[in-house]
Amino acid sequence: MPHDLPKAYEPKHIEQKWYPFWEQGGYFQPQGTGQPFCIVIPPPNVTGSLHMGHALQHALMDVLTRWRRMQGRCTLWLPGTDHAGIATQMVVEKQLAAEGIKRTDLTRAEFEARVWAWKAESGGTIQRQMRLEGVSVDWSRERFTLDEGLSQAVREVFVRLYEEGRIYRGAYMVNWSPKLQTAVSDLEVEMKEVRGKLYHLAYPVIGREETIIVATTRPETMLGDTAVAVHPADDRYRHLIGQRVRLPIVSRDIPIIADEAVEISFGTGAVKVTPAHDPNDFELGKRHGLEFIVVIGKDGTMTEAAGAGFAGLDRFKAREKVIQQLAELGALVKVEDYTHNVGHCQRSGVPIEPLVSEQWFLDVKPLAEKAIVAVREGRTRFIPSSWEKVYFDWMENIRPWCISRQLWWGHRIPAWYAPDGRLAVARSEAEARHQLGLPDDAPLTQDEDVLDTWFSSALWAFSTFGWTGDPARDAANPDLQRFTPTDVLVTGFDIIFFWVARMMMMSLHFTGDVPFRCVFVTGLVRDAQGQKMSKTKGNVVDPLEVFEKYGTDAVRFSLVSAVTGANDIKLQESKMEAARNFANKIWNAARFTLGNLPDPAAPLPRPEDKPGLADRWMQSRLTRVTAEVTEALENFRFHDATLTLYKFFWNDFCDWYIELVKPVVSAAEDTPERTAARARLAATLEHALRLLHPFMPFITEELWQQVSRYVWADGERPSSLCMAPYPQAAVADLDLEAERQMEAVINLISRVRNIRAEMNLPPSAQVEVHFAADASLSQLLLEQKPAILRLARATAVVAHDELPDLGFCARSVTPEGVRLALPLAGLVDAQAERARLEKEIAKHEKALHQLLEVVNRPGFAERAAPEVVAEKQEQRLALENQLAALRETLATFG
Template sequence: MDKTFEPHKIEQACYKHWEEQGLFKASGEGDPYCILLPPPNVTGSLHMGHAFQHTIMDALIRYNRMKGNNTLWQVGTDHAGIATQMVVERRLNAQGQNRHDLGREKFVEKIWEWKEESGGTITQQMRRLGTSPDWDREVFTMDDNLSEAVQEVFVKLYEEGLIYRGKRLVNWDPVLLTAVSDLEVVSEEENGHMWHMRYPLTDGSGELIVATTRPETMLGDTAVAVHPDDERYQSYIGKTITLPITGREIPIIADDYVEQDFGTGCVKITPAHDFNDYDMGKRHNLEMINILTDEAKINDVAPAQYQGLDRFEARKKIVEDLTEQGVLVKTEAHKLKVPRGDRTGVVIEPYLTNQWYVAVESLAKPAIEAVESGEIRFVPENWNKTYYQWMHNIQDWCISRQLWWGHRIPAWFDEAQNVYVGRDEAEVRAKHKLGDDVVLRQDEDVLDTWFSSALWPFATMGWPKETPELETFVPSSVLVTGFDIIFFWVARMIMMTKKFTGKIPFKDIYITGLIRDEKGDKMSKSKGNVLDPIDLIDGIELDALLEKRTTGMMQPKMAEKIGKQTKQQFPDGINAYGTDALRFTFAAMASTSRDINFDMGRVEGYRNFCNKIWNATRFVLMNTEEFDTGRDGGEMQLSVFDRWIWSQFQQTLQTFETAIAQYRFDIAAQHLYEFSWNQFCDWYLELSKPVLNSDASTDAEKRGTRHTLINVLEQLMRLLHPFMPFITDEIWKKIKPLSANQTEVASIMSDAFPIFNADKVDQQALDDIEWVKSFIVGIRNIRGEMDIAPSKPLPVMLKNVSEQDQNRLDVSGQYLAKLAKLESMTLLGSDEKAPASATALVGEMEILIPMAGLIDKEAELARLNKAAEKLQKDVARTSGKLSNENFVSKAPAAVIEKERDKLADMQMQLDKISEQKATIEAL
């Protein structure tokens, strides 16, 4: 083996071997275990959220594959209607063209060309992460068989009256010229204004003052609303006002939705341009007046002077006109939530258009019952409340988009605008007996991407055909996803799968937290805190990192700020940590928290963990490769140390499996780390040396220890493999032949997961070695406290030695002498007085080390006083900072907490020094 672990030398070759050998395929044997990959956008690249969730999924897949289950990880990508169309349109724009120059058919051809050239970025990056889905089953939501499923579902739902076309209010992006989902709308607080206007009563008896943040929408007002119990306006209800500028007469209505104590208690109602107003308009049968074009310009319904103006230009002119007419009462600064398109950044308009909808109420009921009955389980369980809240208040689902890329709606219109739905035009004509003289035009719209994604659990398994996969892998075992798409995807998959297969889509829904930076801030390009998983795997130089983070920044000052932050955080760029260290970091962070702060220090720590395992393997190989490890049946005698490490391994294995069953990957990782680093790599390797190197050890004892070394390490690699696939495979190939008569070793993936064996748990050995460890740690602590060199042999006196202590000394005494570097061990009677000594306790047994001749009392006290003096200065400095109100009020909470932790640690160190001084002064 190489002296150092270098991930880049093994990872890609290892993955290529796995894929070529077909090791990711379902075996066809054992209990079915299936995970559906939430299909990433075909335009996307691997980000930290993907890497986190993919690590969790892959760990479950590898674990179950090794457990002998019939394991399938179904992989695929989503056609991402809006995102993909935008990517290709930008490419055309760069060539001086647009999609209209090409026409729909040629434009779609261009998208397919782009998909073949550039649409596989994320799947290649998934390979770098070591994920092991069945790539031969990779699907794309626009594949012919998935398109057939989409078409079939649409037609059947339409025939049952569950899909309909209607004019309703939607989120409208005036740049993309399409309806968008709530998930594609980002609402953030911005500075704006509130304009207060007079609306005069038609009979001249008075006026109402209304306020709005969007004055241009008054052109579409169809009522003013007050609360029915508001005494100020009781006499106004039923009257009308004359709308300024337009001169239209509109009613004053009463509605419980109006808040009496907000503003003036009077609200202008524009049903065609506000979602709340739309609901009120339906309740009161108000006219719906749309005043905008698709491009968000004022249309010809409005007075002539505003027609053709952009909505914000119109706002400015209307405010000027209202001021001139004396209608504007006042303008005040106002903070408000502004909805913007997440891709265009443009303000989204509530817009009244004809769209296709799914009537979801009847679909929602069985989906709610599936969770209520426990048939589907949310993990953590609290997320079912979020699910219920949305499902019990569910609205019909707008499924049409005004795009060219996507599943085109299978509906045709005749010249009289009658609509016909079918799988193709020929079916429509045959079904409705339409002759060739009837001209049909297919609907221009495509289906919302979430519509095809909702069919993912069964469409990927071959539905509407009856396939073995449909029978075997529906329901799948667990869905791993984020809380932000419980509404948009999870709920819809449950509804659609129940409707079309009668089954649930998955048994468990494991909701992961959101990966944030180490300060708890959301990762975003504008904040300059985005981390690329591939950069963490391969490393990246500072210049390249700066270019990546600042390229495309619209504001030079922002780019400068992000550049400065990056240089401070990564002055030498980002080191290469390798895939295994990154994956183990994700596993260790996978708690039940909603937000997970990503700490670069942990990746560094787990890179060191990989090195530790690598170096431990080199030690094991040096002591087993040319020796008899018992695989040929020679006599073996296991020492108490051997029995102890086997017991520790069995307990770790049992804890790991319990944690995985509960989706507590953090607990599983914690126990793997503790066993691997502390118990095996530190303690057991150290404990094995006296057995292997002593002339007093028999061949059977040495063979037993070598057998334990190689076999515990081999099984440990299998235990670690789901989290750390590359390093474990590389090590396993080298050690497997030494643990069994096996010369050809394909991959650790082909081996079985370790099986818990209660017979290998030796409680006596566990207790005995904990005693040995306490003994050694006690000696080492005294050395550290008294500044005694590790190489200096120490005389030890033991007092209060019980019969059990004596038995343990008889068994382990010779090893203790070597491991703790002892000159001698003397047992003192209960009445014997020891000279001035440093002491440690192992249970009730006292360990005493006489200090005479071992330390220079005055020099040691001087050293401790100097250390205490430095700490006291640091304590004073930190205390002063924390008592400074200016610092505490301005510093981030995380910084303040760090300072408090530092202060507590320094106080603890001072207390320790005081104890050491007291001990030395007593000598």
């Protein structure tokens, strides 16, 4: 054999072989002067490891990148990682805790040094795993959000926004994480449904023999109440507006106020007002000039203001004690079971505490308006377009962004304070001194807070290319001019607000253009039952494990093939197994091809003979498939592209073309016909491997390296498949007549094969094929008689003007109208076969009837879970198809 392909396909060996070859060869770096194409990777956390969401998105980005690179575009896929302020600090604090050290036992500089040391040792996990995926990123341009260049961009942006009056500092209500000891944004709060209680509390009205009853899920906050509010139009309480009540336990007198924000239908229609511990109460308190009493501290324990009996208690322990004392005072009217949504910190899982805190904020409303216009004008488009509405809804109702975090790891706020309290926001300490008019030895104190991690990520699309904010320098920056705006962002819908929207706002504001022309939004990767993966459920699938089991190419292909719009993906290992079988099919087809090529390898002479029907058909099919795959990729229809490739390779190339040309290609005698057939087969495989490469890069590179030597002239062959040209479709290469004729031949052979299978005929059974068709079709089929005899396992192929009486036989009609008859006398017991079929039909009819009783039951579609409805529909379709096939077979008995 002239090739060294093992009999069995071993993906791991191939994957280990080719990725170092690509990376060391510099193939992933931008090449040539073609039209630029650029993707920036959504930077995974430096603490992270690969999960199936990464595997999906990276596969999609790699398909697009490899495809565009092969099209000759100057292609860059830029990688990088995010410093992940909260996540990274948690990792290192956990390590310190194992050593018996608290973060606060160290200086800030010492802690930061520990984090950098951790990053140097353990922070490259996900990059190593990404290489296993085959991602064709340019590692020489890898970025980290705390790189000096990116940090300079962060400082520049912060200072400019401050100077524009968009960044400001003030005391506002924030989402506080007691466990992490930092503020978090609204987007980092996960609402969880909690089964709790609704407590009805009676506050006595001073000077009257009546009480006003309020309802609350957080009775511990009543220690900080400074008013009771009712709706001004609520007749039940109108007479009490302006009166005062005595707050139980703390015996504080507070007013009854009227405010239209109160919901008359909630609870009793009267609400307690705790301005320091509820976002709505905060606004209400400002409107009415109420006192703000902080009774819950940043550590989640009660403050001195809560009173001597409560100070120092955990907030939930305090709740129990408040309820106990209210009951003793007779102020607890009733307690109801109540299910409601409670905000939890995404990172720590602990319930959020709304607190008034001094923080830095960014007024993003004016920036959002520009970003809205950019999408409405089509400068950036969302695919699927339905996500544009989600984007607009959030952007049109956007609130100021709390951008400060009480952490030690991250971009430190570039603000300094003089000894007299004066503030300078500057790009450096030296600039701050200059602003404040201080000498070099005067003490300055930098703000302790760091920026929200998403602040630096919002600059990712331009900071990674060396943006400085200096117009002259940026205009002279070739990367910035060549690769921005980027072409495509592939991302999950869950970070449209965290990241996509913020990138839009920042890029438009600081570069004057959008960060990307297109946003392709993916769904979530769920388990086989459609449930979200979580460690708690134990249903998390590790990408590395399935890479090992099925091969990376197979996993990639199965993931990409499952992408239909932004629908969630059910991760089914059966589909990975099918993709592995697909890889095996390609491998075996290549082994056959290479096994019939000459040795030593050299370009085969171009065939000079007139191609036969099979060759003309294959060339036309290859052209059509090339056009369909290219058009699908242009429109981000990944499922369509993979389905087209799968059907072409499995059916057209492997099952039909190879079988059709096998007698000539495998002939013992080395004739001109054999040489021509081998050249065409090699060229077809080489072309097809180039089509498939973006989806399955490893196996295609391995096979292409061998077969391309027979196709490409010396000196012209690229050194890697990833640099070979992606096939183009020429309309002139379509041969509609050849496709029509070959389809007629294939349909006839397929129908004979189906009859053999339906009648349980063994391969050795001798069958005759009799057919009747119009003159031109009969002539075509007779010309293809050798192929029909061999592939239909027939002993004779006989044409008739009209089918004669052939006795007991199976009959059928092809889509082209060819009438078939296969005599079965002596091959099949007609009576037994008819009885078997009738029994099978009755069984399937009963099953279908029972299924229809369920699905046609009133209200079934509305009440049943969507996945159950879909499953029943699939079962119904399968039964109906099986019944149709059985009835068709029974009809052949006449």
